[in-house]
Amino acid sequence: MRRLLSGNEAIAQGAWEAGVHIGVGYPGTPSTETLENLSKHDEVYCEWAPNEKVALEVAAGASMGGARSLVTMKHVGVNVAADPLMSVCNTGVNGGLVVLAADDPSMFSSQNEQDSRNYAAFARIPMLEPADSQEAFDFVQRAFEISEEFDCPVMVRESMRIAHTKTLVETGESHNDQPLRSFEPDPAKYVMMPGFARQRRLFVNDRTRKLVEFAENSGLNRVEMRDTSIGVIASGAVYQHVREALPNASTYKLGLSWPFAPQSLRAFANSVDKLYIVEEACDYFAEHIHALGIRSDAFPGIALPEEGELTPALIKRAFSIAAPYAFTAADDLPPRPPSLCAGCPHRLVFVTLRNMKAVVTGDIGCYTLGATPPLGAVHSTVDMGASLSMAHGMELAHVQERTNRPVVGVIGDSTFAHSGITSLLGTVYNGGSGTLCILDNRTTAMTGCQGNPCNGVTLKEQARGLSPLDVPAGKPLDIEGLCKALGVDDVVSVDSQDLAAVKEALKNATDSSDTLSVIVFHSPCRLIDRTRKSAPEIKNCRACGMCIKLGCPAIEKGDDGKAYIDFTQCVGCGQCAQVCPFGCIESKGE
Amino acid sequence: MSNETQTMTVLLVGVGGQGTILAGDLLAKTAAASGYDVKISEIHGMSQRGGSVSTVVRFGEHVASMICDEGCADVIVSFEAIEALRAQQYLKRDCGRLFVNDEAISPVSVAIGNATMPGDVSARLEELGAVRIPAGHIARSANSPKSTNVVLMGALSTALPFEDEVWRKIISKRVPPKTVDANLAAFDAGKQSARA
Numbered sequence: 001m002r003r004l005l006s007g008n009e010a011i012a013q014g015a016w017e018a019g020v021h022i023g024v025g026y027p028g029t030p031s032t033e034t035l036e037n038l039s040k041h042d043e044v045y046c047e048w049a050p051n052e053k054v055a056l057e058v059a060a061g062a063s064m065g066g067a068r069s070l071v072t073m074k075h076v077g078v079n080v081a082a083d084p085l086m087s088v089c090n091t092g093v094n095g096g097l098v099v100l101a102a103d104d105p106s107m108f109s110s111q112n113e114q115d116s117r118n119y120a121a122f123a124r125i126p127m128l129e130p131a132d133s134q135e136a137f138d139f140v141q142r143a144f145e146i147s148e149e150f151d152c153p154v155m156v157r158e159s160m161r162i163a164h165t166k167t168l169v170e171t172g173e174s175h176n177d178q179p180l181r182s183f184e185p186d187p188a189k190y191v192m193m194p195g196f197a198r199q200r201r202l203f204v205n206d207r208t209r210k211l212v213e214f215a216e217n218s219g220l221n222r223v224e225m226r227d228t229s230i231g232v233i234a235s236g237a238v239y240q241h242v243r244e245a246l247p248n249a250s251t252y253k254l255g256l257s258w259p260f261a262p263q264s265l266r267a268f269a270n271s272v273d274k275l276y277i278v279e280e281a282c283d284y285f286a287e288h289i290h291a292l293g294i295r296s297d298a299f300p301g302i303a304l305p306e307e308g309e310l311t312p313a314l315i316k317r318a319f320s321i322a323a324p325y326a327f328t329a330a331d332d333l334p335p336r337p338p339s340l341c342a343g344c345p346h347r348l349v350f351v352t353l354r355n356m357k358a359v360v361t362g363d364i365g366c367y368t369l370g371a372t373p374p375l376g377a378v379h380s381t382v383d384m385g386a387s388l389s390m391a392h393g394m395e396l397a398h399v400q401e402r403t404n405r406p407v408v409g410v411i412g413d414s415t416f417a418h419s420g421i422t423s424l425l426g427t428v429y430n431g432g433s434g435t436l437c438i439l440d441n442r443t444t445a446m447t448g449c450q451g452n453p454c455n456g457v458t459l460k461e462q463a464r465g466l467s468p469l470d471v472p473a474g475k476p477l478d479i480e481g482l483c484k485a486l487g488v489d490d491v492v493s494v495d496s497q498d499l500a501a502v503k504e505a506l507k508n509a510t511d512s513s514d515t516l517s518v519i520v521f522h523s524p525c526r527l528i529d530r531t532r533k534s535a536p537e538i539k540n541c542r543a544c545g546m547c548i549k550l551g552c553p554a555i556e557k558g559d560d561g562k563a564y565i566d567f568t569q570c571v572g573c574g575q576c577a578q579v580c581p582f583g584c585i586e587s588k589g590e
Numbered sequence: 591m592s593n594e595t596q597t598m599t600v601l602l603v604g605v606g607g608q609g610t611i612l613a614g615d616l617l618a619k620t621a622a623a624s625g626y627d628v629k630i631s632e633i634h635g636m637s638q639r640g641g642s643v644s645t646v647v648r649f650g651e652h653v654a655s656m657i658c659d660e661g662c663a664d665v666i667v668s669f670e671a672i673e674a675l676r677a678q679q680y681l682k683r684d685c686g687r688l689f690v691n692d693e694a695i696s697p698v699s700v701a702i703g704n705a706t707m708p709g710d711v712s713a714r715l716e717e718l719g720a721v722r723i724p725a726g727h728i729a730r731s732a733n734s735p736k737s738t739n740v741v742l743m744g745a746l747s748t749a750l751p752f753e754d755e756v757w758r759k760i761i762s763k764r765v766p767p768k769t770v771d772a773n774l775a776a777f778d779a780g781k782q783s784a785r786a
């Protein structure tokens with residue numbers, strides 16, 4: 001059947017057709033829909049793990065036990081999973097083990113632009129790189145075969161343009177039922193203590209030689225000879241841009257971005273007059289291909305940028321091909337960055353922190369938007385979990401005493417479960433003090449409202465459409481109970497839509513500077529609780545601007561400086577009524 | 591599309607939550623059902639929280655890249671007036687067509703007084719040769735405000751080589767069953783508005 005599928009949908013379809021037994025991952029743009037689509041199939045058991053390390057370990061266990069397993073994550077998730085990855089590459093597999101890494105050149109929804117191909121080379125495991133959804137579908141099936149044939153985990157890498165572009169795919173529509181492989185205990189293969197690990201290292205060296213031979217004849221790389229004056233080496237979406245920009249050039253399309261096939265690369269290099277390596281945001285191919293002793297040429301035009309995704313236009317520019325005549329971009333338009341939704345439960349916490357002039361170590365999620373105007377209340381966002389540990393570090397640097405500003409760490413519920421718990425444990429263990437906020441909006445909002453350990457909604461329930469506001473089968477985490485068990489003395493629960501309570505809790509916590517306080521703010525995300533109340537009425541507005549400073553998309557400052565409500569966007573949450581110092585905004589209740 | 595082997599590029603732009611994704615889906619499926627190769631690229635993530643969004647649909651005999659470069663869009667459909675200006679550099683300067691939903695939504699930067707809306711939106715759209723479609727108004731007055739995106743697809747259909755029947759079949763399959771008639775009416779109204 002011919003279907004229009006995104007790269008993520010195609011990977012899910014391919015994995016299902018390959019008879020994958022287990023799918024496990026942690027959400028992260030642009031990887032998320034892969035597991036969400038896979039979980040719709042009854043034959044496959046799928047779950048969200050609290051983080052990517054756990055996900056890969058679950059899959060490694062399933063693989064050791066004989067099941068075909070798929071693990072999904074975004075590029076930064078591979079950092080979290082790197083510890084097991086760097087040893088599972090030595091133990092190898094029983095059932096096929098495939099790791100999907102979704103990269104984000106240009107950082108459309110990410111905090112960095114790292115390239116996952118480096119991990120494949122580092123771990124010396126094959127990496128398959130599809131250039132459209134058909135290849136995503138085909139390659140993931142090949143990946144399971146390669147994994148089992150070579151006793152090796154296999155990575156599949158897609159960039160955002162592959163993950164989120166739908167292209168036509170010829171699917172088989174049949175689930176290829178794979179029996180679970182038998183499990184025999186094999187300590188020499190799976191117990192990585194030095195004696196055994198040294199033996200496995202030899203196995204890996206031998207496997208690497210075999211993989212290079214395989215690379216030469218795998219059919220995963222494709223040589224396409226056209227005009228031989230220009231030869232281009234490229235992969236993935238970049239290959240498509242090269243075809244667009246230089247339709248007559250000969251191409252060596254890498255489908256396998258580790259290991260390389262030295263012979264066929266050399267043959268290609270020798271068959272073209274000029275050889276160019278075109279890749280985005282890194283020089284991974286150039287480094288590896290040059291290391292094989294293959295030289296490439298400098299671009300005749302303007303060199304490719306070192307950062308950001310490539311486009312056909314950038315490639316044309318590198319080859320001095322004129323750009324089409326276009327209108328110039330307007331530079332006087334009001335910016336339209338994303339913002340917290342109308343009624344977002346995170347808003348009042350940031351408004352209060354801003355007004356307190358707190359120094360906030362933030363984290364990753366919708367609440368990162370607390371850094372944007374007019375909130376401007378977040379001072380760091382590094383990696384998941386860092387809010388809590390960095391707050392402790394700021395304490396060690398005596399920032400609060402030196403600046404007279406309270407230091408507060410702020411983390412979301414999913415992020416807390418991902419890696420905030422160990423951070424908090426470190427602070428408690430070392431006698432840290434300070435104020436930490438957990439924003440429990442009952443979901444993993446940023447990535448599209450997935451289940452997580454805090455709301456207890458399992459992936460299978462999510463696939464059936466269960467809301468975190470219903471009663472999930474999973475066990476919702478008792479966040480307050482956990483914090484107490486870790487040894488936090490001062491744990492309070494606050495309704496994050498109640499401004500007075502938010503202020504009081506933050507004041508109390510930051511005033512008592514020698515105790516460690518955790519405030520757990522509760523109120524559901526507006527994307528899961530879509531109930532609306534009627535919009536409030538503004539009477540005799542005095543144009544003080546307090547409600548404008550909420551940064552609510554439903555309140556606009558008029559030319560007269562007064563506030564106006566946008567009735568199409570307002571959800572009647574009552575936040576503006578609470579901040580109006582003159583009582584001019586009247587919530588209508590229902 | 592002057593030449594059968596050439597690829598045609600349609601850019602849909604708007605504000606997160608306006609239904610550009612469904613519209614792109616209808617367009618891409620119509621292209622596929624009409625026998626073309628097609629690629630549709632969406633940018634998800636952060637921008638969905640009220641930020642600018644865009645979807646690129648490219649179709650032809652064989653489509654390579656999924657990106658729309660500056661000066662390369664055969665048609666731009668903007669779901670909001672300011673976003674049309676923000677995307678103007680992508681339009682083919684000599685022959686590109688621009689359809690604009692005749693409504694402006696203030697970004698938060700304007701709402702909080704950090705930026706202002708340009709005063710000359712109409713004149714600038716005029717200069718770009720925009721066809722202005724009162725899509726939101728048409729949808730609301732037909733009591734189906736959510737079909738604004740389908741009104742715009744009706745307008746777009748006048749610039750594309752697909753049979754009406756194919757569009758109608760795809761719309762009927764894709765929208766909620768109870769809203770099929772309303773959406774088909776919205777599609778027709780958009781078509782009429784573009785031809786007026």
Ligand SMILES: Cc1ncc(C[n+]2csc(CCOP(=O)(O)OP(=O)(O)O)c2C)c(N)n1
Nearest residue numbers: 028364365366367412413414415444445446
């Ligand atoms: C290691 C890593 N994995 C995944 C992500 C993708 N990601 C960014 S924010 C987020 C979810 C945040 O959820 P939560 O903490 O509940 O905050 P909310 O968005 O609900 O406010 C995820 C999964 C990431 N940035 N880093």
